[in-house]
Amino acid sequence: MRIPPSLVLLALVGLVFGHDLSRLLLQRRLRKEDPQPLVSRQVPAPPSNTFNQITNHFPNDPFYGPPPANATFLQNYIVNDTFYKAGGPIFLLDSGETSARSRNRFLLTGIVAELAQATGGMGIILEHRYYGTSFPEPGLIPSEGLSTDNLRWLTTDQSIADIAYFAQHVTIPGHEDEELTAPGRPWILYGGSLAGAEVAFVLREYGDVIYGGISSSGTVQAFKGYPQWYYTIQENAPRDCVRSIEDIVDKMDFLINTKNAVAQTELKTILGLETLRDIRDVALTIAFPIGNPFFYPTSTWQELNWGWGRRRRRSSWSLTRSLRESTRPRCRTGGSHR
Numbered sequence: 001m002r003i004p005p006s007l008v009l010l011a012l013v014g015l016v017f018g019h020d021l022s023r024l025l026l027q028r029r030l031r032k033e034d035p036q037p038l039v040s041r042q043v044p045a046p047p048s049n050t051f052n053q054i055t056n057h058f059p060n061d062p063f064y065g066p067p068p069a070n071a072t073f074l075q076n077y078i079v080n081d082t083f084y085k086a087g088g089p090i091f092l093l094d095s096g097e098t099s100a101r102s103r104n105r106f107l108l109t110g111i112v113a114e115l116a117q118a119t120g121g122m123g124i125i126l127e128h129r130y131y132g133t134s135f136p137e138p139g140l141i142p143s144e145g146l147s148t149d150n151l152r153w154l155t156t157d158q159s160i161a162d163i164a165y166f167a168q169h170v171t172i173p174g175h176e177d178e179e180l181t182a183p184g185r186p187w188i189l190y191g192g193s194l195a196g197a198e199v200a201f202v203l204r205e206y207g208d209v210i211y212g213g214i215s216s217s218g219t220v221q222a223f224k225g226y227p228q229w230y231y232t233i234q235e236n237a238p239r240d241c242v243r244s245i246e247d248i249v250d251k252m253d254f255l256i257n258t259k260n261a262v263a264q265t266e267l268k269t270i271l272g273l274e275t276l277r278d279i280r281d282v283a284l285t286i287a288f289p290i291g292n293p294f295f296y297p298t299s300t301w302q303e304l305n306w307g308w309g310r311r312r313r314r315s316s317w318s319l320t321r322s323l324r325e326s327t328r329p330r331c332r333t334g335g336s337h338r
C-alpha cells in the first residue's frame, strides 16, 4: 500500500494524538541533540550588492496587467572574486527559491568555487525576484500581502529575463573599469532544481547572450502533488518506523473521513494549532521531521543522503527513535542507525 501524500503528512498528528508522550519526547530529544544555536552553522555572508532590475520585462504583454511605467526594483547579488583573474569568465548562480544569502555556501565551496578557481573566474549569486530582499514592488514584503496581484511578476519568463538583463548591464563593485558584461565576457550559469530549469530556459531563450550553463537536477515536469517523494522513505526507512506511521495514518484517515469536527478541534488544540482552519495546514506544520517535496528547511529524510552535516541527519533518526519508543511494544527497539 502506498501512503497518499496528504496522509503521510497527517502521520505525525497521529503520533502526537495517539501517543501523548511522544511530542514531549521528540522535543526533548531534538533539544538534547541540537544544543547549538541555529546561527552557528551559517557562514557570514559577504556584503550584498543591488542592481536596478526591470520589474516588467514584457510591458506589452497583457498578462502582466497595467505595467508600472519603467519601474525597477533593487535585485540583490553577492560577488566572490577571490579567484578572479582579469579576463576570466563569470559564473552566475541563480538563487532559485531562496535568498542569495542562504546560497552563499555555494560561492565558498562546491562547483561554482571550483570552476572559478580552475578558470580564474568570478562567482556571483543573483537573488531570484520575490526572494530575500529582491521585491518588485517597493514596500511589498511577505507580511504585507503576497496577494495574487502582487505576485503577477513572479513568472519564469520574468525571472530568466532578469538573468539575461543582469548579465548584460551589471557593473561589479571594485571592477568598474572592466567590461564584464555578456556576451563580450563568457557568462556561465549554474542552478539546481527550479534554478536548474531556469538555467536551461535562459540558454534556450537568451543563448546569444549567455555563453553556457549547467542545469543541475533541472525540473522537467510540473504537476500537482508529488506522492513519489514519499515512496523512497516508505521503502527505505526502518520497517518498524514506517509501519508505525502507516498505522497512525490509518487512524488519522478515520478521523478525517468521519468528519469528526470535534475530534479535529481537540487535536489542533493539543498541538497548539487551533488557529489553523484547514486540517492540511495542521498536517504540513507537524510533518516537519519527515519533510515534504515543497518545504524542507531543516532535517528531513531527504537530507539523510546529501545533508550538510551530522546535525541534520541526526534529527531524522530522532524521529525514528521517538516513534519506536512511543509505540512500544509493537516496534523493534534494537538497532542503531547513525
Ligand SMILES: *[C@@H]1O[C@H](CO)[C@@H](O)[C@H](O)[C@H]1NC(C)=O
Residues within 6 Å of the ligand: 069, 070
Ligand atoms: C520609459 O523609458 C523609455 C525608454 O527609456 C522612455 O522613452 C519613456 O519616456 C519612459 N517612460 C516613462 C513614463 O518614464
Ligand SMILES: *[C@@H]1O[C@H](CO)[C@@H](O)[C@H](O)[C@H]1NC(C)=O
Residues within 6 Å of the ligand: 045, 046, 047, 080, 081, 082, 107, 108, 109, 113
Ligand atoms: C570567497 O571564496 C573564498 C573561497 O571559498 C573564501 O575563502 C572567501 O572567504 C570568500 N569571500 C567572501 C567575501 O565570502
